[in-house]
Amino acid sequence: MxxxxxxxxxxxxxxxxxxxxxxxxxxxxxxMHQLIEQMFVPAFSNATxxxxxxxxxxxxxxxxxxxxxxxxxxxxxxxPGGDIGSLAVNGTVNDLAMVGARPLYLSAGFILxxxxxxxxxxxxxxxxxxxxxAANVQIVTGDTKVVDNGKGxxxxxxxxxxxxxxxxxxxxxxxxxxxxxxxxNGDIGRHGIAIMAVREGLxxxxxxxxxxxxxxxxxxxxxxxxxxxxxxxxxxxxxxxSALNEIAEVAGMEIAIVETQIPVREDVxxxxxxxxxxxxxxxxxxxxxxxxxxxxxxxxLGIMRSHKIEKENSNLSDIxxxxxxxxxxxxxxxVKMTSKIGVQRIVDMLSGEQLPRxx
Amino acid sequence: MxxxxxxxxxxxxxxxxxxxxxxxxxxxxxxMHQLIEQMFVPAFSNATxxxxxxxxxxxxxxxxxxxxxxxxxxxxxxxPGGDIGSLAVNGTVNDLAMVGARPLYLSAGFILxxxxxxxxxxxxxxxxxxxxxAANVQIVTGDTKVVDNGKGxxxxxxxxxxxxxxxxxxxxxxxxxxxxxxxxNGDIGRHGIAIMAVREGLxxxxxxxxxxxxxxxxxxxxxxxxxxxxxxxxxxxxxxxSALNEIAEVAGMEIAIVETQIPVREDVxxxxxxxxxxxxxxxxxxxxxxxxxxxxxxxxLGIMRSHKIEKENSNLSDIxxxxxxxxxxxxxxxVKMTSKIGVQRIVDMLSGEQLPRxx
Numbered sequence: 001m002x003x004x005x006x007x008x009x010x011x012x013x014x015x016x017x018x019x020x021x022x023x024x025x026x027x028x029x030x031x032m033h034q035l036i037e038q039m040f041v042p043a044f045s046n047a048t049x050x051x052x053x054x055x056x057x058x059x060x061x062x063x064x065x066x067x068x069x070x071x072x073x074x075x076x077x078x079x080p081g082g083d084i085g086s087l088a089v090n091g092t093v094n095d096l097a098m099v100g101a102r103p104l105y106l107s108a109g110f111i112l113x114x115x116x117x118x119x120x121x122x123x124x125x126x127x128x129x130x131x132x133x134a135a136n137v138q139i140v141t142g143d144t145k146v147v148d149n150g151k152g153x154x155x156x157x158x159x160x161x162x163x164x165x166x167x168x169x170x171x172x173x174x175x176x177x178x179x180x181x182x183x184x185n186g187d188i189g190r191h192g193i194a195i196m197a198v199r200e201g202l203x204x205x206x207x208x209x210x211x212x213x214x215x216x217x218x219x220x221x222x223x224x225x226x227x228x229x230x231x232x233x234x235x236x237x238x239x240x241x242s243a244l245n246e247i248a249e250v251a252g253m254e255i256a257i258v259e260t261q262i263p264v265r266e267d268v269x270x271x272x273x274x275x276x277x278x279x280x281x282x283x284x285x286x287x288x289x290x291x292x293x294x295x296x297x298x299x300x301l302g303i304m305r306s307h308k309i310e311k312e313n314s315n316l317s318d319i320x321x322x323x324x325x326x327x328x329x330x331x332x333x334x335v336k337m338t339s340k341i342g343v344q345r346i347v348d349m350l351s352g353e354q355l356p357r358x359x
Numbered sequence: 360m361x362x363x364x365x366x367x368x369x370x371x372x373x374x375x376x377x378x379x380x381x382x383x384x385x386x387x388x389x390x391m392h393q394l395i396e397q398m399f400v401p402a403f404s405n406a407t408x409x410x411x412x413x414x415x416x417x418x419x420x421x422x423x424x425x426x427x428x429x430x431x432x433x434x435x436x437x438x439p440g441g442d443i444g445s446l447a448v449n450g451t452v453n454d455l456a457m458v459g460a461r462p463l464y465l466s467a468g469f470i471l472x473x474x475x476x477x478x479x480x481x482x483x484x485x486x487x488x489x490x491x492x493a494a495n496v497q498i499v500t501g502d503t504k505v506v507d508n509g510k511g512x513x514x515x516x517x518x519x520x521x522x523x524x525x526x527x528x529x530x531x532x533x534x535x536x537x538x539x540x541x542x543x544n545g546d547i548g549r550h551g552i553a554i555m556a557v558r559e560g561l562x563x564x565x566x567x568x569x570x571x572x573x574x575x576x577x578x579x580x581x582x583x584x585x586x587x588x589x590x591x592x593x594x595x596x597x598x599x600x601s602a603l604n605e606i607a608e609v610a611g612m613e614i615a616i617v618e619t620q621i622p623v624r625e626d627v628x629x630x631x632x633x634x635x636x637x638x639x640x641x642x643x644x645x646x647x648x649x650x651x652x653x654x655x656x657x658x659x660l661g662i663m664r665s666h667k668i669e670k671e672n673s674n675l676s677d678i679x680x681x682x683x684x685x686x687x688x689x690x691x692x693x694v695k696m697t698s699k700i701g702v703q704r705i706v707d708m709l710s711g712e713q714l715p716r717x718x
């Protein structure tokens with residue numbers, strides 16, 4: 001091979017504007033979107049990557065598989081309702097579930113900082129194994145690296161996952177149709193607020209626990225019941241607003257949602273007000289939106305309401321799956337929301353960094 | 360689920376002795392081995408994980424796949440003969456190759472430190488893409504996280520890989536037989552010394568370049584020719600000595616090697632003497648051992664010698680595939696070496712940390 005010819009190509013991110021990586025480049029909003037769309041996707045360009053889903057759908061001798069990866073850098077490592085270990089399993093399981101795959105196998109890559117208490121590692125490893133059992137996946141391969149003290153932050157965990165796609169429907173933004181309803185599987189904002197409450201030392205009357213949970217079993221029940229799911233997305237970094245914007249943009253559709261239909265727990269709403277956050281942009285780890293034709297909406301809601309989310313300490317009364325809006329028409333891809341006082345406004349993708357290191 | 364019952368289990372690593380994670384826990388030697396065998400394998404226990412290979416062999420509706428992951432934390436990010444990007448592709452491709460799989464798909468997970476120059480990221484991304492093209496794999500899914508300044512070290516890259524196993528033979532330590540010859544595909548020690556030379560500011564008459572290279576094409580040529588490969592292992596962290604010890608232990612066989620048969624370039628040998636390293640323990644990123652029955656040895660060597668390693672700036676005259684030893688008998692699993700002066704000694708697994716952050 002000749003001497004790296006592409007090294008002469010100039011950086012696709014405007015260096016004058018962004019000479020260095022900012023926290024917001026990992027925040028799930030506009031800057032991360034720019035990095036993915038302008039750098040990673042063109043550089044690694046191939047038909048699979050270009051589908052822009054949380055998991056890649058790959059064909060392997062006639063077998064349809066899903067493949068995904070996520071690194072987890074959440075601080076603190078342990079928080080009400082979860083820890084970096086269970087998050088690393090649930091997050092990757094959920095990325096597979098969002099393309100309709102049955103998660104089967106995970107890898108686990110650890111980047112440990114010299115000086116991490118061995119007991120901390122052990123707690124995290126056990127939490128991963130419990131989460132893997134709950135989600136019915138096996139951790140089959142792994143790797144351990146240690147970086148010198150001061151060059152990491154305790155522990156970072158990467159998981160990659162393989163799932164099998166058993167249903168023929170293409171679950172992707174491209175399948176979204178005008179008239180589809182947007183179903184949300186529960187209240188939003190708990191994961192992000194649970195993390196921030198610990199970081200800021202805030203105390204509420206009740207402890208706000210992360211909603212971190214595996215979603216694959218519920219999704220597979222929906223598919224088994226014949227629900228025609230067009231698209232799904234879990235509401236992690238960037239929250240509900242960013243997820244809907246990504247889908248609207250790729251689908252080239254307008255999405256209209258109704259603020260009063262979006263469940264937010266009172267304590268979460270209160271914490272958002274204190275901290276200056278908009279719950280629409282706060283990360284969740286057990287919440288997703290599904291785009292479904294009207295004909296299937298009631299049945300889907302019924303299945304969601306009767307499903308026991310596999311989650312410790314889950315207060316089921318908080319979870320209230322509901323229709324929060326619908327796809328109105330082909331458009332340039334915007335999200336509109338009718339606010340509590342009846343005014344319609346555009347809901348944009350997250351700009352800047354709302355909550356760093358939330359997952 | 361009830362309240363984490365396993366959290367009451369005590370840590371399987373003796374806390375009095377190892378209260379915290381040490382650099383050596385990631386060094387590829389005894390402490391990493393202990394961490395894997397005493398913590399990860401029992402915790403994540405399943406039939407696949409227990410095979411103790413670089414890649415897991417998984418069956419999926421009758422299709423045999425290989426699945427592996429590695430995180431890369433090498434310092435410096437760029438070094439003679441490679442960089443963290445090409446290393447992250449070649450390393451994972453090689454782990455798949457070592458179980459006889461044809462590598463097909465990779466994931467890419469980035470953990471970026473706030474403040475990383477955008478141009479640095481771009482150079483690494485391009486290098487990954489070039490390495491992926493050279494190894495004939497596609498990067499189909501990815502993830503980006505950003506950690507605050509001072510909580511990372513520029514960039515860490517995780518790749519996971521999926522390959523397809525097209526040949527029926529089980530390539531694993533368990534398949535090793537007495538009488539097998541041990542073939543090494545080239546000179547050892549260049550990757551580790553290339554890294555250390557940059558770190559220590561050492562200058563040699565010629566630049567020592569990393570041997571980082573993708574090995575899958577060569578391995579697939581051996582398999583296609585009908586070579587009965589019993590086991591392979593690439594010689595990364597812990598070097599040749601640790602790889603042979605791992606295989607000897609799992610196979611329950613004694614391996615005898617001959618020091619004068621192991622190619623080490625003169626400049627590498629000289630650098631090892633200056634730095635106080637034993638080349639047997641220095642990391643490589645394009646070298647592997649193959650355990651092959653005597654009948655196939657000549658043919659395998661012929662294929663290796665005529666194969667053009669897909670590597671920039673590779674000085675092919677350095678690469679001299681050769682037989683370095685053989686499997687003598689069933690035993691408790693030790694590696695013996697006849698030294699240059701004709702004395703036989705036991706070659707142990709790396710203890711402690713020889714070269715931190717080499718990959």
